Amino acid sequence: MRNTWVWLSPAIVVSWALILIALERRFAYDPRQRLFREGLWVDFLGYTLAQSYALGLAITWIITSMDAYTGWSKRGLISGWPVWLQFTFFLVTHDLYIYLFHRLQHHNRWLWRIHEAHHSTKDVDWLSGSRSHSLEILINQTIEFAPIALLGAAPEVAALKVTVDAIWGMYIHSNVNVRPGWWSYVFVGPELHRWHHAIEITQGGLNFGTKLAIWDTLFKTRRVPPVKPRGYGLSDVDFPNGYLSQHLFAFRRFAHPNATANTPAEVALPRAST
Numbered sequence: 001m002r003n004t005w006v007w008l009s010p011a012i013v014v015s016w017a018l019i020l021i022a023l024e025r026r027f028a029y030d031p032r033q034r035l036f037r038e039g040l041w042v043d044f045l046g047y048t049l050a051q052s053y054a055l056g057l058a059i060t061w062i063i064t065s066m067d068a069y070t071g072w073s074k075r076g077l078i079s080g081w082p083v084w085l086q087f088t089f090f091l092v093t094h095d096l097y098i099y100l101f102h103r104l105q106h107h108n109r110w111l112w113r114i115h116e117a118h119h120s121t122k123d124v125d126w127l128s129g130s131r132s133h134s135l136e137i138l139i140n141q142t143i144e145f146a147p148i149a150l151l152g153a154a155p156e157v158a159a160l161k162v163t164v165d166a167i168w169g170m171y172i173h174s175n176v177n178v179r180p181g182w183w184s185y186v187f188v189g190p191e192l193h194r195w196h197h198a199i200e201i202t203q204g205g206l207n208f209g210t211k212l213a214i215w216d217t218l219f220k221t222r223r224v225p226p227v228k229p230r231g232y233g234l235s236d237v238d239f240p241n242g243y244l245s246q247h248l249f250a251f252r253r254f255a256h257p258n259a260t261a262n263t264p265a266e267v268a269l270p271r272a273s274t
Helices: 001-028 041-069 083-105 110-119 135-150 156-174 181-185 190-196 214-220 244-251
Strands: none
Touching: 041 135, 083 110, 083 135, 083 156, 083 214, 083 244, 110 244, 156 190, 156 214, 181 214, 181 244
16 A cells, blocks of 8 residues: 555645636636746745755655654554554644634734745646745744654554645635635635735734635634735745745844834725624
């Protein structure tokens, strides 16, 4: 099964990417966006390929070292669970963590600095979700995959999780005009997440969920205005274009040592469902 996922996961991800590209051309949410938009190659070569490969090695080393020190995986605490239950358990618990950490990033000026890159893209499409600072990915994916390994989950659980992360991440950032109706209260889709990236919401003070929308519904951070966003990206900084410069930009000085800059601004939006 492990050898199967070596080729099956990339095949699923690439196929899904091609489907989304076609859907973006045919059913665009924002017709102004171009396929070869600004920053596409930085996102693809720098973030999707080079960074993902390097961080994959680093995170694997961290988790292997943790397991060598603790020996927890040998206890097989959840090894007896069915694979579907293992996968569901990690999907739901990690999604709740991501919601809480994501929300904190938008309210803490230090954490915002490593999340800022993700909001810097001026076009939100199938690939823009890959633009995330390496420190943010290192934190989140170590927290995501360490429990899977240390609790003794089946090998295919990690492979399934990687695949679902990739296809869902591409989906919620895609420029596809999806109208899911009441399903949007359960699962995050493009419209919900595009408002998270909207330029009107300076650092994105709403719709923090990434897979399950139930957290936004439960904690009352869900908003779907009846209009489309004016645009996407950052309105308060001149964000650099290169992969390395975008990383280094996170370590610039704060303008005022005692300021609470880079926290979500209160903005007036048209009334709509919550």
